[in-house]
Amino acid sequence: MSRHAILADGLVKRFGDTLAVDHVDLAVPSGTVLGVLGPNGAGKTTTVRMLTTLLQPDAGRATVAGYDIRTQAHQVRQLIGLTGQYASVDEKLTGRENLLLIGRLLGLTRRQARQRAAELLGRFQLDEAAHKAAKAYSGGMRRRLDLAASLVGQPRILFLDEPTTGLDPRARLDLWQLIQELVREGTTVLLTTQYLEEADRLADNIVVMDRGRVIASGPPEQLKARVGARMLAITARTEADLPAIRDILSRMVHDRVEIEGLTIAVPADTPDVLPTVVRQLDAAGVAPGELMLRSPSLDEVFLSLTGHAAPEDSGESTGGGNP
Numbered sequence: 090m091s092r093h094a095i096l097a098d099g100l101v102k103r104f105g106d107t108l109a110v111d112h113v114d115l116a117v118p119s120g121t122v123l124g125v126l127g128p129n130g131a132g133k134t135t136t137v138r139m140l141t142t143l144l145q146p147d148a149g150r151a152t153v154a155g156y157d158i159r160t161q162a163h164q165v166r167q168l169i170g171l172t173g174q175y176a177s178v179d180e181k182l183t184g185r186e187n188l189l190l191i192g193r194l195l196g197l198t199r200r201q202a203r204q205r206a207a208e209l210l211g212r213f214q215l216d217e218a219a220h221k222a223a224k225a226y227s228g229g230m231r232r233r234l235d236l237a238a239s240l241v242g243q244p245r246i247l248f249l250d251e252p253t254t255g256l257d258p259r260a261r262l263d264l265w266q267l268i269q270e271l272v273r274e275g276t277t278v279l280l281t282t283q284y285l286e287e288a289d290r291l292a293d294n295i296v297v298m299d300r301g302r303v304i305a306s307g308p309p310e311q312l313k314a315r316v317g318a319r320m321l322a323i324t325a326r327t328e329a330d331l332p333a334i335r336d337i338l339s340r341m342v343h344d345r346v347e348i349e350g351l352t353i354a355v356p357a358d359t360p361d362v363l364p365t366v367v368r369q370l371d372a373a374g375v376a377p378g379e380l381m382l383r384s385p386s387l388d389e390v391f392l393s394l395t396g397h398a399a400p401e402d403s404g405e406s407t408g409g410g411n412p
Contacts (some may be wrong), residue, residue, distance in 0.1 A: 108301050143161065249268070
């Protein structure tokens with residue numbers, strides 16, 4: 090594979106009078122994770138559908154694993170896996186039967202399909218449920234089966250379109266771990282997500298889309314740095330401690346002091362802010378209830394870039410499995 094597993098240059102897609110994707114450029118190095126963030130209708134899923142050859146772009150070009158998505162769609166489909174927002178497995182079939190079916194459709198022999206299904210059922214901790222119909226699976230189990238289905242063909246590039254939508258926190262963490270394992274083994278992942286924590290946890294680079302356009306891109310820490318400095322937040326034990334804490338922080342930082350309830354926050358532009366504050370609090374005989382030095386969150390980045398908070402759900406959807 091070339092240095093970049095996915096390259097897109099000026100992708101455009103219209104639906105009637107709606108410009109869903111407006112000259113989108115992407116570059117995903119091999120063996121990395123690109124997180125694509127954006128509000129509902131930002132064009133994330135439409136972009137994924139073009140890159141996975143499910144939609145033809147109206148303009149622009151893109152290559153996946155070096156193959157053109159327009160003229161070499163067959164080659165692209167042989168090398169990718171796709172998991173959409175909703176499980177695409179057949180609920181009437183068992184977990185094993187779903188994987189066997191996909192394996193046979195991909196051209197594996199019966200023996201190869203059985204071996205691959207057994208490997209994936211074990212890896213995704215679905216052995217005990219292998220003979221149960223998928224409709225009896227929990228939400229987390231269905232998502233694991235759906236991801237397993239997208240891996241039957243051992244894809245070099247994996248497209249995950251909001252794969253943890255609707256999962257409980259435990260199931261989400263389990264899926265994150267599986268994705269991290271795949272990346273360590275060399276898989277390239279393009280991940281769209283509505284969970285900013287998910288992008289922060291998994292992505293090497295992030296692209297923020299809004300109204301069909303890429304409005305920002307870069308590593309998570311670089312995007313956070315665009316919002317502003319780190320913040321030092323001190324929570325007082327009692328209201329009586331607030332004046333002393335405020336005086337100490339005001340002497341050190343003159344431009345901005347934020348007070349909310351018992352918590353006072355100030356920009357922490359220099360590395361010596363934290364130890365200096367601790368010494369002065371100790372000298373004043375003030376013991377804070379909590380003291381925290383934090384970077385801007387991706388939620389703050391999202392709000393700063395798009396003008397609104399991150400979406401709680403998504404209206405776009407794709408199917409899953411191997412295209």
